[in-house]
Amino acid sequence: MTSSFMARAIALSIENVTSGKGGPFGCVVVRNGKIIAEGVNQVTITNDPTAHAEIVAIREACHQLGAFQLDDCDIYSSCEPCPMCLGAIYWARPSKLYFASTAEDAARAGFDDRFIYEQLEVDYRNRTIPAVQLMREEAKEAFRLWEKSPQKIDY
Numbered sequence: 001m002t003s004s005f006m007a008r009a010i011a012l013s014i015e016n017v018t019s020g021k022g023g024p025f026g027c028v029v030v031r032n033g034k035i036i037a038e039g040v041n042q043v044t045i046t047n048d049p050t051a052h053a054e055i056v057a058i059r060e061a062c063h064q065l066g067a068f069q070l071d072d073c074d075i076y077s078s079c080e081p082c083p084m085c086l087g088a089i090y091w092a093r094p095s096k097l098y099f100a101s102t103a104e105d106a107a108r109a110g111f112d113d114r115f116i117y118e119q120l121e122v123d124y125r126n127r128t129i130p131a132v133q134l135m136r137e138e139a140k141e142a143f144r145l146w147e148k149s150p151q152k153i154d155y
Contacts, residue, residue: 005030005076006100008038013053013078016040024109025053026078029061029070036073037061053077054085058092068155070094079106082113083120
């Protein structure tokens with residue numbers, strides 16, 4: 001059964017390319033042996049750099065479940081997730097991640113995200129995109145309020 005879910009993610013990636021709607025990436029989220037959400041790369045069609053297949057599928061799955069975590073869910077991605085998607089997957093906390101193509105396969109096709117991994121290791125002051133910290137003490141007030149909030153939901 002696992003291979004049928006991966007086959008669906010791969011089919012979505014192929015359909016997305018052949019339809020001209022986006023990049024070669026597809027993803028499905030599965031819970032209790034059923035697909036609850038699907039996603040394809042929609043970056044160029046929506047002008048949204050965060051609209052990767054995994055993000056689209058995670059958003060839809062969370063919407064379907066009415067939850068911000070994917071408890072007891074598995075994610076099947078047609079390709080090894082990029083740093084952004086991997087972060088989103090960890091925040092969503094699924095049970096397991098399956099992927100087909102590797103990051104190296106994606107890089108050979110022009111989707112090389114190695115530089116992002118490298119930038120994560122660089123001090124923010126020395127990254128390719130300049131980052132400047134401002135008003136830290138003022139911003140920390142939001143965290144102080146959160147820590148005391150009776151509406152706080154841990155995640």
